[in-house]
Amino acid sequence: MTARTRITEAATVTDDQQPAGTDRGRILILLDGSRPSLSALEVAAQMARARQAEVLGVFVEEVSLLRSAGYGFAREVGASSGVVRPLDAAALQTRMRAQAEQIRRALQQALATSGGVQALVHCRGAVAEEVLNLLQPEDLLIMGRVGWSGISGARMGSTARRLAGQAPGEVLLWTESRPRPQCRVVVLLNHDREGNRRALMAAAERARRTHCPLTVLVRGPETGDPAILAELQAELGQWGVPARIRQLPLESPESLLRVLQQERAAELVLSRRGSLFGEQGVDMLSELAMPVTVTP
Numbered sequence: 001m002t003a004r005t006r007i008t009e010a011a012t013v014t015d016d017q018q019p020a021g022t023d024r025g026r027i028l029i030l031l032d033g034s035r036p037s038l039s040a041l042e043v044a045a046q047m048a049r050a051r052q053a054e055v056l057g058v059f060v061e062e063v064s065l066l067r068s069a070g071y072g073f074a075r076e077v078g079a080s081s082g083v084v085r086p087l088d089a090a091a092l093q094t095r096m097r098a099q100a101e102q103i104r105r106a107l108q109q110a111l112a113t114s115g116g117v118q119a120l121v122h123c124r125g126a127v128a129e130e131v132l133n134l135l136q137p138e139d140l141l142i143m144g145r146v147g148w149s150g151i152s153g154a155r156m157g158s159t160a161r162r163l164a165g166q167a168p169g170e171v172l173l174w175t176e177s178r179p180r181p182q183c184r185v186v187v188l189l190n191h192d193r194e195g196n197r198r199a200l201m202a203a204a205e206r207a208r209r210t211h212c213p214l215t216v217l218v219r220g221p222e223t224g225d226p227a228i229l230a231e232l233q234a235e236l237g238q239w240g241v242p243a244r245i246r247q248l249p250l251e252s253p254e255s256l257l258r259v260l261q262q263e264r265a266a267e268l269v270l271s272r273r274g275s276l277f278g279e280q281g282v283d284m285l286s287e288l289a290m291p292v293t294v295t296p
Helices: 035-051 063-068 089-112 127-134 158-166 193-210 226-239 253-262 279-287
Strands: 006-008 027-030 055-062 075-077 084-086 118-125 140-144 170-174 184-188 214-218 243-247 265-271 292-295
Touching: 027 035, 027 127, 035 055, 035 089, 035 140, 035 170, 035 193, 055 089, 055 127, 089 118, 118 127, 127 158, 140 158, 158 170, 184 193, 184 253, 193 214, 193 226, 193 265, 193 292, 214 226, 226 243, 253 265, 253 279
Parallel strands: 027 055, 027 140, 055 118, 140 170, 184 214, 184 265, 214 243, 265 292
Antiparallel strands: 006 118, 075 084, 170 292
16 A cells, blocks of 8 residues: 555445434544554444444554664564564564454454444554544544553553544543442533533533433633523433532642542543643643543
8 A cells, every 4th residue: 555545444234224324423443453442442332332323443554654664773672572673664564464454353343233334444644644534523533542552551642632632523532441439421611612512412422321420510701600500400401411510610630630539530521622621731631541532
């Protein structure tokens, strides 16, 4: 393949009744064969069944890695053995092809029981650019916070940072976390009403799917407005999601972390329109040992 070449594997459907994508769009899952990405695939399959949505797996051969293999001084270190060896271009391409086949089988297996529509896009280029070219505003992107070149539980990688900030739709940054009793989904609202609406919708869906109650954190100039709080209560009541509303007087990483701990948060939802979703906020998000959904 040449740079920016895409191969879409044939979609498989195991049910006579083919579920079409909903108005909310497709579910794209960035796959690289790592444990975090395969764990995120299980979540993508669950959400696809709930949404009746098409799942598009994406595997990108990182072009910069392939280029670096052309230099005679390039070396790689075995993840388990620690052995240093030359980075051979032919061997690297063989591993990538095997990786793509492993991912294709995992994608088929994950969607087989539900009869879901699924396909694999196999491309070569820069990961973030390739994924952004595929995304539409109605799509949900799911990805592990670190890839095969990272360490599980490490800080958020540059690709995850860029996609969380620039994707046109929702992004779920998935990380495996231990189940906790009486855990809650927490959504952070701010001054932007349209951003709040999208964040609330995403949080309510996550709360319903995980059977967790919802905590709504409100801050901004309208925080003390009874009409705003009553409107929130009414909207949440219509969705049938158990929820409580808390006021967050200061939106800072430190204050948010304290509240998340108090609420026994299992997941966090926030809008990228919020002031917390800046460089300092992204650094804070990378430290959270929980899934984070970023909405438009």
